[in-house]
Amino acid sequence: MSTETAAAPEAPRKRRNFNVLFGLTLLALLVVLWIVLSIATPSFASPVNIANLLRQGSMIAILAVGQTFVIITGGIDLSVGAVVGFSTVVTALMINAGWPVWLAVATTLLVGIGIGVFHGFGIVKMGLPPFIITLATLTSLRGIGLLMTNGNSINIQSEAFQTFSRGSFGGVPNLFWMVILVGVPAYVFLQHTRWGRYLFSVGSNAEAARLSGVNVNRTIYMAYTLSGLCAAFVGVLLASRIGIGNPTQAEGWELQAIASSVIGGTSLFGAVGSVHGPLLGAFILATINNGANLLNVNSFWQRIITGVLIIVIVYFDGLRRKGGR
Amino acid sequence: MSQAALRTDDALARGAPAPILELKGLEKRYPGTHALKPVDLAFLPGEIHAVVGENGAGKSTLIKLLTGAIVRTGGDMIWEGRSVPLSTPLEAQALGINAVHQEVVLCRHLSVAANIFLGDEETRYGLLRQRAMVRDAQKILDDLGFHLPAGVMLGDLTIGQQQLVAAARATVRGTKFLIFDEPTAYLTRREAEQLFALIRRLKAQGVTIIYISHRMEEVFELADRVSVLRDGTYVGTRAIGETDEPELVRMMINRSLEQIYHKEHFAFGAPIVEARNLSGKGFEDVSITVREGEIVGLYGLVGAGRSEFVTTLYGRHAKSAGSIHWQGREVDIRSEHDAIKLGMALAPESRRDQGLCLNLPVGFNINLPVYKRISANGLISNGEEKRQAEQQIGGLRIKTPTRHALASSLSGGNQQKIVIGKWLNHGAKLFIFDEPTVGVDVGTKAEIYRLFGELLRNGAGIILISSYLPEVYELADTLHVFRRGRLVASHGFRAATDETVLTEAIGKA
Structure with missing residues (x-):
């Protein structure tokens, strides 16, 4: 028996290599897309366009990170797009009411947390499936937002607030800095804290986790709260970018966030996922949309391409996992 | 069939019945491992052929090859004198080969009848004949002597009953060659008896049975011949009358029986946990003490309240009466978290569902x-x-x-x-093991028991729950017997005969 343990270190290195390899494959895909587009259209590589691309991808990227936490527990958060739209309204209303920007932002984030806690409550206490409770919030939040605004857009009367999203720091758009601001702590949280481990354990086998002393309910609350928080944060960024509060904004972003996460190697069955994967996934999607625009590809095609890409990447990911065993 | 005909492989040559299935150098390689080294073995029509071996010995690989779940990488399989590829489960079923697996692989949300006919439904004009199927399924179950209703949802039955349904399903398909993989692991004694009756009847009808089990007494009760695998190698075949348990164990592991139940005795220390007149869902008025260095065995039939008692102790369910004392102090355990913080550890019954993040x-x-x-x-x-x-x-x-x-x-x-x-x-200070050796081979069992000794030496206490009497009998310092939610008897180490304990658990004089 002991002889077998001696011959050990081969297999895990392989498994790790596979993971790294998958990350690299995504990165390579992104780079290849960039190179091809730079050659195909001169406007792609322009600093203006690159900055634009980073801005486009950033918000979905942040949503995808929050979404990934939820998916790792074996759940799903369909509400994030609606939370983004609702948050633009909350932010706009408060800024226009004369609140200081920081207070308006902080309050919006608290609203996002509140929505996440509500999801946790619905799942843990009411026993509703995540799909249902977040679907319910998706439609109700849009409705509440429309009631609050009477269906109108609210123009945000703060120039300073709006310049933030257009500005850049060190040549990099501020919005992309926000991805780093979210991504680095998210990575540390997921890979290097016990709460990250608990997310995985709940997604893998909630019963085993419970019997091991993991507070499963609290872990579920945590996942949805983080997702709600990320969504509210994106809402603030979007409000800054478009300068209005409008509850119908960010239509379908929840699906883009889920797609980014899945392209980034997250398993919808839970217990498999990372932070860098969804980030890469989000920027791959953004690049495809951006490139298609520049190449004057019919925007209907962009949707089709995205769909095909999801199938192809997840299929190859499945092959990789089988091979990795 | 006479004993002599079954005696050895030489006997085959001397005019014994032609084998139904012959394996000639059958082997399976995976990249990096040789899961099954070349096996030469012949199965006779109408015999019960036990296959024993430790986990990883190659039994599962053999089953998968026989049922077409995987394809061989070498050798040949001769079915009724003709070489067959056996490369798909469909092909195996067409020949009349089927298997009953250890874990039930059926649809819990369909009725018993629907499960029995799954993939082979009776239809008229393309529509299901639901009532006819329930009727036919009921007839099959009644014929087999199982007292099960065909119309209920499978999920409403106990695991043991589901296992019987799986067996019934297989008998409909495995008309010539039927493999049972650890079928009694989750069965009560009565259910096991029903299953054995079924197996004997199938044998009488000329069906070849491959019986895989870790429980030696079952092998000796049922089988005509027994084959041993070890580390992917075929070790040998014996007629059941010509061998005994020590020999089989030696063939399987090179270790003797006494070494398996290696019981060490330690001086008991202070009480770790005391349940005083504890009641809860599924059990009533149970008082049990576990001391340092002590193994407390809980024996009883499935559903007697043992598991319910320990899960309540562990904070999974609320107690309805009585008190729990931890190291002399009364404690209120409201969740698993509380129990773990105190120093309790539970190794649950089902590794897959409750024990591990696989x-x-x-x-x-x-x-x-x-x-x-x-x-x-x-x-x-x-x-x-x-x-x-x-x-x-x-x-x-x-x-x-x-x-x-x-x-x-x-x-x-x-x-x-x-x-x-x-x-x-x-x-942890208190270890609760709920059926720790279900589906575990003899070698690993011995190691798990050895671990018990180490835990005790370090001053821990153990609660050992088992439906396998020899295990609790040979290991427990104090043996408590449960019946219908009550503690009916308690014995010191080997103080009662195993017949007594069994009678107390079943409740008949």
Whole structure:
């Protein structure tokens, strides 16, 4: 028996290599897309366009990170797009009411947390499936937002607030800095804290986790709260970018966030996922949309391409996992 | 069929019935492993042929080859004198080969009848003939002597009853050659008796039965011949009348029986936990004390209230009356979390459903209860995580390439070791083992029992729940017998005969 343990270190290195390899494959895909587009259209590589691309991808990227936490527990958060739209309204209303920007932002984030806690409550206490409770919030939040605004857009009367999203720091758009601001702590949280481990354990086998002393309910609350928080944060960024509060904004972003996460190697069955994967996934999607625009590809095609890409990447990911065993 | 005809392979040549299936140098290689080394073996029509061996000995591989679940990489299979590829389950079924698996693989949300006819439904004009199927299924079940209703949802039956349904389903298909893989692992004694009756009847009808079990007494009760596998190698075949348990165990592991139930006695220390007149869902008025250095065995039939008692102790369910004292102090245990904080550890009955995060790494599972301890300011210490995991992997001799391998890739016995390892790591004071050796081979069993000794030496106490009488009988310092939710008798180490204990558990004089 002991002889077998001696011959050990081969297999895990392989498994790790596979993971790294998958990350690299995504990165390579992104780079290849960039190179091809730079050659195909001169406007792609322009600093203006690159900055634009980073801005486009950033918000979905942040949503995808929050979404990934939820998916790792074996759940799903369909509400994030609606939370983004609702948050633009909350932010706009408060800024226009004369609140200081920081207070308006902080309050919006608290609203996002509140929505996440509500999801946790619905799942843990009411026993509703995540799909249902977040679907319910998706439609109700849009409705509440429309009631609050009477269906109108609210123009945000703060120039300073709006310049933030257009500005850049060190040549990099501020919005992309926000991805780093979210991504680095998210990575540390997921890979290097016990709460990250608990997310995985709940997604893998909630019963085993419970019997091991993991507070499963609290872990579920945590996942949805983080997702709600990320969504509210994106809402603030979007409000800054478009300068209005409008509850119908960010239509379908929840699906883009889920797609980014899945392209980034997250398993919808839970217990498999990372932070860098969804980030890469989000920027791959953004690049495809951006490139298609520049190449004057019919925007209907962009949707089709995205769909095909999801199938192809997840299929190859499945092959990789089988091979990795 | 006469004994002589079954005696040896030489007898085959002397005009015994022609084998129904012959394996000639059958083997299976995977990249990197030789799962089954060339086997030459012949199965006779109408015999019950037991196959025994430790986990990882190659039994599962053999079953999968026979049922067409995997394709052989070498050798030949001769079915009724004709070489067959046996490369798909459909082909196996067409020949009349079928298997009943250890874990029920049926649809819980369909009726018993629908399950029995799944994939082979009766239809008229393309529509299901639901009532006819229920009627026919009921007839099949009645004919088999199972007292089960065909119309109910499968999920409403106990695991044991579901197993019987699976057996019924297989008999409809496996008309010539039927494989039972550890069929009694989750059965009550009565259900097991029903199953044995079925197996004997099938044999009388000329069906060849392959019977795989870890329980030696079943092998001797049922089988005509027994074949032994060890480490993917075919060791040999014996007629059941010409061998005995010690010989089979030697063939399987090179270790004697006495070494398996290696019981060490320690002086008892202070009481760790005391349940005083505890009542809860499924049990009533139970008083039990566990002291340092003591194994307390809980024996009873499935559903007698043993598991319910310990899950209540562990905070899973609320108690309705009585009190729990932990190291002399009355405690209120409201959740598993409370129990774990006190120093309790539960290795649950079902490893797959409750014990492990299968699609996560071994090291992750081992450290799951202690992540709090090995992190500072929320950050996990990588070095500590590695050290703890490797200490348990080494100490328990868990067969895994490294701590990064997924728990699902390990054998059942090694998975059980992970469950134990994670609690050793946690440093618990009271260990509750619920059926720790179900589906575990003799060698691993011996190791798990050896571990018990080590736990006791370190001053821990153990509650051992088992439906397998020899296990509690040979190991428990104090043996409590449960029947219908009540504690009906208590004995010291080997103080009562095993017949007495059994009678107390069943409740007949």
